[in-house]
Amino acid sequence: MSSERYEVKLMNIFEGPMDLLVYLIKKNEVDIYDIPIAVITDQYLGYLEWMKAMNVDFAGDFIVMAATLTHIKSKMLLPVHKDQEDEEDPRLEITRPIIEYLQMKSVAEQLAERNLLGEDVFLRRPAKEEFLVNREYDELIKIDLFELVDAFHRILENMPGDHKVDFSSDRISIKDKISEVVDILEKNGSETFDRLFPANADKGEVIITFLAILEMAKLSLIRITQHVQTGIIRVFYL
Structure with missing residues (x-):
């Protein structure tokens, strides 16, 4: 038996905060260009609170993402005046990085599927x-x-x-x-x-x-x- 505190680095479990955000968007089956920011933010913060309860130590970029989502959520709650109707949707602040992330992830997955020179030459793929x-x-x-x-x-x-x-x-x-x-x-x-x-x-x-x-x-x-x-x-x- 040991009296040590058990901690798991979140970055060793998840690829990053964007990975969690994409998962929540897919889970809620929402349009990436029409994200219900209040729902996604609450669920994101809920995940972090749940991980804290498990003694999971997450990296600072997860906190930065939480702050970004909270900031966007607060903007969305403010009333829109007529002279502000042409202003950019605050959600684009997170939509653009998500699109870039998905594009990079797609390219990375395609590259990972390519055969490397000499790879599997002496290996038998298990059935x-x-x-x-x-x-x-x-x-x-x-x-x-x-x-x-x-x-x-x-x-x-x-x-x-x-x-x-x-x-x-x-x-x-x-x-x-x-x-x-x-x-x-x-x-x-x-x-x-x-x-x-x-x-x-x-x-x-x-x-x-x-x-x-x-x-x-x-x-x-x-x-x-x-x-x-x-x-x-x-x-x-x-």
């Missing part, structure tokens, strides 16, 4: 079946990280009491929890996301379990997928 336990998981897709966070958020919401947890007290370490998850996955080959969380665990252990899963994903020890039809999230041990 899809090698990742799956049986054919019932044929319709699996790679899950979005934010969807995984949402799934974990729902687990916390089903637990009574405050989400904030004191990590300063002695409890199981993330390293020990990773070992437990590995044992489960080695035994079963794969497991649904929610079953990796102990049924009678307190919130501290539930949060540490989630941080362990994130760490394993970052280290490419596991593959996390979601069934297209049922929405069930499943974790595979690689």
